[in-house]
Amino acid sequence: SRSINLAVIPGDGIGQEVVAEGLKVLSAVLPQDVKLETKDFDFGAQRYHATGETLTDADLDALKKHDAILLGAIGDPSVPSGVLERGFLLKLRFAFDHHVNLRPSKLLPGVDTPLKGEPAIDFVVVREGTEGPYTGNGGTIRKGTEHEVATEVSVNTAFGVERVVRDAFARAQARPRKKITLVHKNNVLTFAGHLWTNVFNKVAEEFPEVTTDYIHVDAATIYLVTDPGRFDVIVTDNLFGDIITDLAAAVSGGIGVAASGNINPSGEFPSMFEPVHGSAPDIAGQGKADPTATVLSVALLLRHLGFEAEAARIDEAVSADLAERSGKPARSTSEIGDALAVRVAG
Amino acid sequence: SRSINLAVIPGDGIGQEVVAEGLKVLSAVLPQDVKLETKDFDFGAQRYHATGETLTDADLDALKKHDAILLGAIGDPSVPSGVLERGFLLKLRFAFDHHVNLRPSKLLPGVDTPLKGEPAIDFVVVREGTEGPYTGNGGTIRKGTEHEVATEVSVNTAFGVERVVRDAFARAQARPRKKITLVHKNNVLTFAGHLWTNVFNKVAEEFPEVTTDYIHVDAATIYLVTDPGRFDVIVTDNLFGDIITDLAAAVSGGIGVAASGNINPSGEFPSMFEPVHGSAPDIAGQGKADPTATVLSVALLLRHLGFEAEAARIDEAVSADLAERSGKPARSTSEIGDALAVRVAG
Numbered sequence: 001s002r003s004i005n006l007a008v009i010p011g012d013g014i015g016q017e018v019v020a021e022g023l024k025v026l027s028a029v030l031p032q033d034v035k036l037e038t039k040d041f042d043f044g045a046q047r048y049h050a051t052g053e054t055l056t057d058a059d060l061d062a063l064k065k066h067d068a069i070l071l072g073a074i075g076d077p078s079v080p081s082g083v084l085e086r087g088f089l090l091k092l093r094f095a096f097d098h099h100v101n102l103r104p105s106k107l108l109p110g111v112d113t114p115l116k117g118e119p120a121i122d123f124v125v126v127r128e129g130t131e132g133p134y135t136g137n138g139g140t141i142r143k144g145t146e147h148e149v150a151t152e153v154s155v156n157t158a159f160g161v162e163r164v165v166r167d168a169f170a171r172a173q174a175r176p177r178k179k180i181t182l183v184h185k186n187n188v189l190t191f192a193g194h195l196w197t198n199v200f201n202k203v204a205e206e207f208p209e210v211t212t213d214y215i216h217v218d219a220a221t222i223y224l225v226t227d228p229g230r231f232d233v234i235v236t237d238n239l240f241g242d243i244i245t246d247l248a249a250a251v252s253g254g255i256g257v258a259a260s261g262n263i264n265p266s267g268e269f270p271s272m273f274e275p276v277h278g279s280a281p282d283i284a285g286q287g288k289a290d291p292t293a294t295v296l297s298v299a300l301l302l303r304h305l306g307f308e309a310e311a312a313r314i315d316e317a318v319s320a321d322l323a324e325r326s327g328k329p330a331r332s333t334s335e336i337g338d339a340l341a342v343r344v345a346g
Numbered sequence: 347s348r349s350i351n352l353a354v355i356p357g358d359g360i361g362q363e364v365v366a367e368g369l370k371v372l373s374a375v376l377p378q379d380v381k382l383e384t385k386d387f388d389f390g391a392q393r394y395h396a397t398g399e400t401l402t403d404a405d406l407d408a409l410k411k412h413d414a415i416l417l418g419a420i421g422d423p424s425v426p427s428g429v430l431e432r433g434f435l436l437k438l439r440f441a442f443d444h445h446v447n448l449r450p451s452k453l454l455p456g457v458d459t460p461l462k463g464e465p466a467i468d469f470v471v472v473r474e475g476t477e478g479p480y481t482g483n484g485g486t487i488r489k490g491t492e493h494e495v496a497t498e499v500s501v502n503t504a505f506g507v508e509r510v511v512r513d514a515f516a517r518a519q520a521r522p523r524k525k526i527t528l529v530h531k532n533n534v535l536t537f538a539g540h541l542w543t544n545v546f547n548k549v550a551e552e553f554p555e556v557t558t559d560y561i562h563v564d565a566a567t568i569y570l571v572t573d574p575g576r577f578d579v580i581v582t583d584n585l586f587g588d589i590i591t592d593l594a595a596a597v598s599g600g601i602g603v604a605a606s607g608n609i610n611p612s613g614e615f616p617s618m619f620e621p622v623h624g625s626a627p628d629i630a631g632q633g634k635a636d637p638t639a640t641v642l643s644v645a646l647l648l649r650h651l652g653f654e655a656e657a658a659r660i661d662e663a664v665s666a667d668l669a670e671r672s673g674k675p676a677r678s679t680s681e682i683g684d685a686l687a688v689r690v691a692g
């Protein structure tokens with residue numbers, strides 16, 4: 001009989017609330033014969049303040065035993081910027097080799113966008129997750145003096161670029177439009193740019209049905225607001241992916257509905273699924289957070305584990321729920337979770 | 347008597363056409379007693395193909411003798427990506443120490459924006475122009491093999507960051523709202539991020555009237571489409587500035603009206619003014635290009651040289667011209683230039 005052994009990291013701020021709803025919908029959608037086991041982990045600001053720890057080797061060993069990880073949000077203003085980001089979020093992505101950072105953008109009917117004319121938006125960004133300027137390479141000399149020099153080194157390897165580019169091509173191949181766009185800045189960052197462009201062109205030969213395109217990252221932000229319909233699959237570097245997926249979320253319904261997967265395709269380590277939004281401490285504990293992004297992240301998680309029918313049921317439930325929202329009074333976090341749980345069970 | 351000794355670089359594609367109109371408006375706006383001398387330089391794709399040269403030491407010496415530089419656009423698909431960008435555009439910015447890259451964004455009445463609700467947009471981005479990931483530091487090993495490694499090094503110095511941050515604070519101080527936002531990614535790029543944040547906070551003490559704010563670059567792209575009115579002055583790194591100013595241009599009327607200045611505030615080297623758009627080879631030579639961005643760049647140039655009244659006359663003429671455009675048939679490049687020249691002379 002099938003089972004899911006899930007590590008749950010509610011985290012900080014609204015993380016707790018949205019994860020509760022994600023789990024509610026997950027339980028509701030799973031068939032009776034699937035055994036769901038969850039284990040909670042207390043990572044985040046509280047544990048950091050209590051112990052000084054963000055993510056230990058023992059933690060990684062414990063997480064490793066699970067099929068997947070569901071994360072709410074990590075981050076709190078009481079912790080200096082960078083400590084939890086580098087010490088937990090990025091440490092986990094690197095330790096578990098989450099090199100495919102998957103971020104779909106779809107403007108669903110009834111959902112508000114800041115763009116005029118309700119454009120058709122349906123693309124997925126495949127962001128590299130373990131290289132680029134995120135490696136933590138670099139350093140500082142003469143810190144705090146007028147002669148300080150700080151460097152950040154973007155590291156790009158043929159190995160790392162090729163595996164994510166190939167993953168993105170396979171996704172493009174499986175989509176109706178079969179189109180892929182490389183986003184980079186190869187006219188300025190010529191070392192990394194040549195590597196990305198050459199690997200992209202080489203892998204393209206293996207996918208003759210896929211139409212290819214290249215856009216500089218600066219121009220990509222223009223298209224994301226003037227012609228987002230032109231995108232199908234985007235593959236890009238870690239930092240460019242970070243930037244354009246926030247913009248993509250903003251134009252396709254906001255971060256309240258933006259889901260993401262930090263995927264290790266080989267399955268050597270568990271993949272992690274999380275909403276794109278942060279911990280939003282200003283609204284934490286008030287039942288105001290929209291759990292939809294977390295619920296959609298649960299759908300990505302299920303799809304990753306092979307539960308395609310269940311993932312599709314969640315996607316449909318969310319579409320139906322969003323379509324009915326407009327003009328109605330705002331519901332609480334748990335009311336939205338309840339409504340989605342009813343829909344997926346129905 | 348006053349004079350302007352101007353180096354003119356029409357460049358490639360539509361560069362030629364828009365620069366002609368920029369000069370037309372410049373001649374029309376200048377008082378009789380100001381002597382305008384211009385010298386054309388033939389940089390760009392043609393010269394590169396003919397000679398292999400992009401920008402020689404002799405060229406730099408010749409350019410140096412001018413009060414300012416007006417540039418149309420450089421770039422052509424016949425030249426490999428990066429050759430003219432690194433070999434001309436960036437080489438010039440670095441050689442002439444153009445550390446203040448000034449990019450105002452203002453949504454003028456009557457101008458179309460992709461955003462709903464006609465938001466009030468009036469901010470200026472002060473982009474660092476001589477450091478960050480643009481320095482060309484980095485390299486490639488094992489090129490073309492499966493073991494290739496390519497690095498890009500972002501170099502940030504206290505000297506370089508402080509001068510541009512101070513320039514931006516002074517601009518904020520001089521504006522009615524007196525607000526400045528640092529845009530960076532200090533939670534991930536912690537070495538450069540700490541330097542930028544510390545310098546920003548230190549310089550802030552010298553400007554007690556200026557309200558300060560910090561936003562991560564990814565979140566900044568969200569605000570640029572959901573709440574662009576929150577920005578007054580933005581100061582940021584070279585690459586982040588490149589990305590967000592294209593987005594800023596897109597939401598505030600498009601790159602047809604986006605002007606920029608590559609400024610050396612000390613005056614040791616001439617500053618360069620150019621539209622944000624590229625050479626648009628697809629519409630070159632057809633009289634379809636909008637010269638407005640170049641004309642507004644001429645206004646920035648005049649303001650930089652101390653011709654404030656003339657700069658203001660150009661800004662007003664452009665506002666009036668744009669306000670009258672909507673619903674009218676499109677005019678040619680030279681028709682728009684003629685109309686603006688008449689207005690500024692009037």
Ligand SMILES: CC(C)[C@H](C(=O)O)[C@@H](O)C(=O)O
Binds near residue numbers: 085089276534564
């Ligand atoms: C919190 C931060 C480390 C993270 C990133 O930059 O990747 C976030 O912005 C994201 O996009 O998941």
Ligand SMILES: CC(C)[C@H](C(=O)O)[C@@H](O)C(=O)O
Binds near residue numbers: 187218431432435436
């Ligand atoms: C053409 C390129 C080198 C340039 C840059 O990246 O700075 C352009 O995008 C710009 O913004 O002026």
